[in-house]
Amino acid sequence: SDLVTTQSFGQRIIVLDSTVSTQQDAMSLAEEGAPEGTVVLAEEQTAGRGRQGRKWYSPRGKGIWMSIILRPTQPLAFTPQLTLLTGVAVCRAIRRLTGVEAGIKWPNDLLIHGRKVSGILLESATEDQRVRYCIAGIGIDVNLNVEDYPEELSHVGTSLKIEAGFEIDRTTLIAVVLEEMEQLSKLYAEQGFQPIAMLWEALSVTMNRSVRAHTGQGVAVEGTAVGLDPSGALMIETDLGERIQVISGDIQL
Ligand code: BTN
Numbered sequence: 209s210d211l212v213t214t215q216s217f218g219q220r221i222i223v224l225d226s227t228v229s230t231q232q233d234a235m236s237l238a239e240e241g242a243p244e245g246t247v248v249l250a251e252e253q254t255a256g257r258g259r260q261g262r263k264w265y266s267p268r269g270k271g272i273w274m275s276i277i278l279r280p281t282q283p284l285a286f287t288p289q290l291t292l293l294t295g296v297a298v299c300r301a302i303r304r305l306t307g308v309e310a311g312i313k314w315p316n317d318l319l320i321h322g323r324k325v326s327g328i329l330l331e332s333a334t335e336d337q338r339v340r341y342c343i344a345g346i347g348i349d350v351n352l353n354v355e356d357y358p359e360e361l362s363h364v365g366t367s368l369k370i371e372a373g374f375e376i377d378r379t380t381l382i383a384v385v386l387e388e389m390e391q392l393s394k395l396y397a398e399q400g401f402q403p404i405a406m407l408w409e410a411l412s413v414t415m416n417r418s419v420r421a422h423t424g425q426g427v428a429v430e431g432t433a434v435g436l437d438p439s440g441a442l443m444i445e446t447d448l449g450e451r452i453q454v455i456s457g458d459i460q461l
Contacts, residue, residue, distance in 0.1 A: 216245035217276065217393070218386035224250040226268075229257050231331060231345045234275035238333070238341040244279040245390075249382070256347065259329055260458070264347050267356060270367070272348040272378055276389065279341050284334055287342060288440035288455070289401045291316050291330040292408050294344045297388035298326055299411045302348070304388075305381055306372040311413035314433065314442045314459055318348075319413055323366035325349050346385065350376050405436045414459065419444060421459040423452060433459075 220242070227233055230248040237246055250273050256264030266273045278290060295316040302310045302318065302325070310318045310325060318326035329345035352367035368376045396404055409415055414433045421444060422428050429452050431444040442454040 214245070214386050214390040216243070217390040218247050218383070219245055221247045221249060224248065226250065226252050226254065228255045229253050229345075230273055230275040231257055231329065231343050234277055234343045234345075235331075235333070238277045238343065242277055244277055245386075246277040247274055247386070249274045257329060257345070258327060258347075264327065264329075265358065265361060265365075266347065267352065270352045270356060271350045272346065272382055272385075274346050274382065276344045276346070276386075277341055278344055280339055282339070284332060284337060284339050285439060286401075287330060287332050287339065288315070289396070289404065290342060290344065291328060292436070292440050293392050293396055293404050294328050294330065294346065294389065296404060296407050296411060297392050298328065298346055298348065298385055300407075301381060301384040301388045302326070302368065305384055306368050306376060308368065308371050310411075312408060312411050313461065314412065314414040314419075314454075315456075320366055320368075320371045324364055325366050325368060325371065348381070348385075350378055350381065401438060401440065405438075405440070409435055414442070414461065417461050419459045419461060421454045422457045423454055429454065 227250045230250050234248045252268035253266035253273050256266035258264040295312050299310050299312050299318055308320055310320050313319050316328040317324050326348040332342045333340045349367040351369045357365055417433055419433050420430050429444055431446040434443050434445045437443050444452045
């Protein structure tokens with residue numbers, strides 16, 4: 209589209225009417241050798257996937273359901289950084305276009321007034337510890353109305369339209385997300401994770417908050433979120449002043 213001013217992200221966009229999950233479609237394309245920045249978009253997903261085996265509600269025409277092929281050159285241990293980079297890109301795009309101050313809840317939920325407006329699912333295909341490719345899945349509730357939410361999501365989910373008070377043009381938002389993705393990827397390639405971590409911390413609603421989480425070993429921990437470590441893990445400081453690294457899972461604010 210004319211709206212896309214990026215060099216690599218979104219140079220190829222595959223638009224589907226209905227699909228099971230754009231993650232699956234992007235994966236097939238990546239297997240066939242599609243380049244970094246290839247995007248798959250769908251009007252609706254019949255079985256959209258969320259993190260930790262959850263479902264992602266993807267009603268027709270109401271949101272942005274998209275997957276982007278990434279071809280990182282770093283080892284697998286660095287992929288959490290890409291998740292955080294994607295969260296920063298989407299958060300900045302939402303703020304730029306709507307003026308609504310979305311915040312990031314670690315690792316990658318975007319919240320407005322405590323409700324989730326967007327989620328990111330980063331999946332990696334590996335071979336002998338090498339990353340062959342990653343698929344960054346982005347779901348954004350754009351123009352859902354209150355009555356579009358099923359009962360179980362009605363108190364936890366929200367849309368940009370509900371929060372901003374006006375319809376958002378999905379095509380423009382997609383273009384801005386891809387622009388942010390490209391800019392941040394460039395910054396990341398040139399200067400490493402540090403500047404991305406700083407942007408993330410500034411947009412985060414998790415920082416300096418008291419949180420409950422679990423470590424890579426599944427041990428429950430409680431403390432104050434104090435920042436990201438160089439790998440992209442969340443650092444929590446307990447009441448005893450001990451610093452603990454949280455690698456995966458969900459946190460409760
Ligand atoms: C989460 O918060 O649990 C992550 C949700 C990710 C949803 C997006 S929508 C586009 C892509 N295709 C999927 O099936 N999932 C991701």
